[in-house]
Amino acid sequence: MVRSILLCVLFGGATLASAPMAAQDATDAYASIAQLQQQMDASRLSTAILAQQFAARIQQIDQSGPSLRAVLEVNPDAASLASALDKQRKKKHGPLYGIPVMLKDNIDTGDRMQTSAGSLALVGTPATHDATLVTRLRDAGALILGKTNLSEWANYRSNHASSGWSGRGGQTHNPYALDRNPCGSSAGSAAAVAAGLTTVAIGSETDGSIICPASMNGLVGIKPTLGLVSRSGIVPISHNQDTAGPIARNVADAAALLSVIAGSDAKDPATIDADKHATDYTRFLDPNGLRGKRIGVVRQLGGAEPNADRVLNQAIAAMKANGAIIVDPVTLPHLSELGAPETTVLLYDFKHDINAYLATRSGLTVHTLADLIAFDKREAAREMPWFRQELFEQAEAKGPLTETAYMQALEKAKRLAGPEGIDAALKADRLDALLAPSWGPAYMTDPVLGDHIVSGDPTVGGASQPAAVSGYPSLTVPAGWAHGLPVGIVLFGAKWSEPTLIAIGYGFEQHTHVWQPPKFLDTVAGKPQASD
Template structure:
């Protein structure tokens, strides 16, 4: 009887593991091998994802991660053409025939509106693709549709709940739909985690890639500002904004990152990089790395700290040299300056964006404020537009803005990240990415207790988060960040860590039946 029970348990565990693997989806490299062997086509892959979205976006788990989809006929036509290219021997690279979702603040000229999640922009049709979208199309990616987000990339109210938009509703965490998906790239992270798509594109000003990715148990790479063009992206801050890849593995994030990069002459921050980041996908990527533990970016959640501290032994076992108990020399003293910068650059950035991607009704922040008031029953159902109004009030203070920008960058760069790296001869800094997901609360808004995002965000430096385990049933992430253009080093460390831990577990989505 004991033997029968044990065999039954083994069978159940085997079946569960097969289901989990299927639920989590194949990697880009695995998909390309299936394409090559004739076991899968891009047409079939698109159909698979459309079915999963239909089951769990507004039904089933009701994740609300996708705000719009390209017409099925168009998608299947693009997929069939890419299948035909592959059959004819034309291979564009790792993204050939791979479906991608874009955060709904990125321009496309294919009939999909670019809305920032706002009801006001529900019919906003850009005149052309954003630079990174054109790069993706050239690489053979299939633009499946747009991911929901925190409205206006979480820059409308001081009391907002991450993941909610007046157009798309509330994005929910796939591990527990009563808990936040964080933001603002909520839908992009949830869609990848829930296997709605292979990979997705998000954007970050401060935390909008790394927070939702960590909280939904996926990987992101926030690159150095300028590695990816900012063209055709509804902005908050030109000094901090960047797009970035979201994926279920470091390798997939690297494939998407490399497909999007390229020099854009229209973007003053754009720069060339010919580094093959795939070469940084080394199993021994942690060996010899000097890693600094930023203790002033921890300490806000006891159980999170326990998970984080356990990772130090993993890093040491992989050959890393741990330098513990580090803090920024002057503390995290850039926050006030950052706030001033974001408020000023938001209004200026919107004017520039609408000049390049015109809307028939709106061209300035003033226009949007008035329109939100007129449609307040829809757009301001849960919270107001205090940040819009504060940003408008700051538009005349150019001198104050310029000083704040200079001070913020110095504090986060030379006196912050670079100072800690230099003083301790370090390659990488680490910290817990963000607290475990908190309960959704429309009355009080988000319940942030701490995160590791701001230093790299203000500095414009790269930041990677990788799943490191769970606090109860909720995933948490480990952050790797460093100086400008240190993506290759960070990818080595993050990949070396990922292959040793394999901490990600796919969410189990509610049945639609």
Template sequence: MFRTFTLAAAAAALAGGAAAQPVTPYSSAAAQQQAMRAGAVTSEQLVRLSLDRIAQIDKAGPKLNSVLAINPHVMADARKVDAERRAGRVRGPLHGVPVLLKDNIESWDGTATTAGSLALLDNVPQRDAPVVRRLTDAGAVILGKTNLSEWANFRSTRSISGWSAVGGLVRNPYSLDRTACGSSSGSGVAVAAGLAAIAIGTETDGSVTCPAAMNGVVGLKPTVGLVSRTFIVPISPEQDTAGPMTRTVADAAAVLTVIAGTDPADPATAEADKRRTDYVAALDANSLKGARIGVLRNLAGRHPDTDAVYEKALAAMREAGAVLVDVKGPEDSVLAQVGAAEGDTLRAEFKAALDAYLASTPEAVKTRSLEALIAFNSAEPRETPLFGQEIFEQSAKAPALTDPAYRKQRADAKTLAAQTLDRLMREAGVEVLVSPSGGPASIVDPVNGSRFFGSPSSLPAVSGYPHLTVPMGYVRGLPVGISFIGPAWSEARLLSLGHAFELATEARRPPEFLPSVNARPEVARAYDPR
């Protein structure tokens, strides 16, 4: 069905003399918008194509499990924006583009907001999160909700990324037996697999950037306070943020331009209106020329193949004119100190924030506190077949947010993280830092757990600084990303540099939906050479 439509779209574009390219499952949102402007495709047709692909790829076929729910009136929403276009009203570059939401973000469309938990199956809100309202006000069409690591990976120290009791395991489309990372697993996989050009994820520490990198897409964790968190199931008001997950940096810039802004209900966003800009207009294909970039190598040696891909990425930046400066650090002792404080403080913040959120949910939701959730999980075997709820239990015993020791620990950790990043950039005389976003995806192993090759996510997460990941290459067919980290409110520069890198390398390629890396010809031949 997709091939038939692609040919029809091409014919329609040619008949109208338009320059629009045929729409494919991997077309960017910008290309979809161009095709709609040319009359080659409608929003209704784009939605139908996404629904067909979800049925074929996500629910059948490879069975990715990345989409939890479909907006029941998505077709009506698409027809509405199509009618607006015919009447001459186009609200912007997202007008008519289908968008998926991580299922911890509330949308007033009849779908539940579950955070992946059976306890929230009745959490069907009659309110939109401001981030959703900004998208729909810009003409985007909410397609549905994506699966996630349950409770955004904040239930157990032994959790399996991408698993939820509501949706099961999200599978990596590059190798179905490998982790999709998390917690925005479904959002990353859905974009990678061509189910939608745009998804919204959320991050407290690594939950946008890790699944983006491991699924070969772009992911941006904005500065905390640039995007509203109201009506998003929380972990921490100190670190939580929503962010775009897309196949191109330009699409991420377009989404951020729409969703950034002040929300009176979220005090952290007080500066957002002053800080936000047109991130698409700020993109410059030549921005690497003359840019001073700090090169982090503290993850070197953990995965030599990733190191090799990183060196090629750095060479591409040099060729594009970047001035690369090796940066020593961050020190392991600093990372350990920040990590320990983060673990303690997040538990206190989670308890307070979650209790407040649950108290605001519809009356049909019966688990209205963390203590009630712990009891629910203990009584519901479908919640704990693979791992428990140690983080829940530890959080229930955490101190109140008024506790002086907690307040000092949080302030010290945030200051240390920010000062460390600031110092690394200042001493090297650079404007941003780059690092591998991590290693390739490990095999999902419910017995021994997954291997983890490290990540640069904690310092920007605890400091609240922005963190962008862009595809940089592949290891045995598995994607690896490169991270761009800058000071607070530096999204425009990060996106511009990431855009230039993306254009210089053209690293991203679509997934093959292989059952395993073992099925790759070069691996299979090595396993059985005779």
């Protein structure tokens, strides 16, 4: 009776067909796309039943029990959408058909859900149109299940923020240990996938916001080449670094998701060449994908956290055992020179890009970055209980994108990270990809002092910056454990090298099988929290 009432609430009062959920919940919650498709093809499962199961699990785990706070809202139209997909299944089919997908809440949906970037300033009037990637997902038959919590404004308001916190959603917790941080800014997307609240999710990254949360939640994350996936309809930070990408529990699911969302879009000029490179990335799921690959170890991006280094060395041994040629170490030039120009570029871009985005949203009371700053001051008790908005204020002080300081910083950042950085390292040793620890294990959530981690932090590590600044792709995969917390490795390479990274990542995954579901411990080695 309780479950029936709950499902009506989550699905906007729609009546869902009854189903034997209790026996299937855990199995289906962690099932891969291929496993779910097999069940649906055999008529043992439907999208409606699957959506029903996830709705119950969201209530049991996210809204009560461990109370992850990963999901901001379940799509009120999920039940009717799922039913429609089931009716058309025999006529329309594909890898994502009928598969539930969660979206980070900075991605527009032209429906009854909010698109808020976690901020109360954008709550009220939903977006009027789907983001291009959402249109692609719907056209592929995916079920848009809901919106996930995130670090407010994709972690671009304060240097002292707690990742996974937003004014709208509160603090997201890491499902492996609830007092640990999920990392951000795609915190809710990663925590939801790790906890089995959705099959796959979409995150977005400017610098580290897919790679870090995927790594710290024991997942696969792909940060695509800049311009492979349209950013139209996504709340921005920087058109020079922003991209959306898949978060999944395995490489195959991430590749299937990327295959659907990749492609050119006239609304995003950066994607002009995307159709030349976008493909069915599942073609590169080769269990022998490590064989003959030359992989360079960037020790400069390690050495900060002993657990991460230990896991990296174990991963290197596994790669060698399965045919990879490891060059260790390799030098990645100019690493220490990227921070300053990147900071300048992001400040200028944010002011320009957020003002342009707000102009696309009707019915809001905020129209500019200056309005957002004023809103946060008025709503400081709700919006700034722990940290302020110095990045907003620094960005607002910047001038137009024609200023010399901006153009020089942009040219320097792109050149040092790309042609003179990643490209130079790959060429010097004839490498297919570069390898480093993604980050160390999840740190404690600290609302007072904020995150204990940034890309390149000397105490914890982080290897996202070179690929983020250059606009080149990166992929993180689970590689080991530290005190019950997942630790990942990151592969990155040349522009448009997603096929190579996926082949390597899949080959590694198939020979190591690291992933394990979370136990929702209250702390490391602590007591599990009730999940039903």
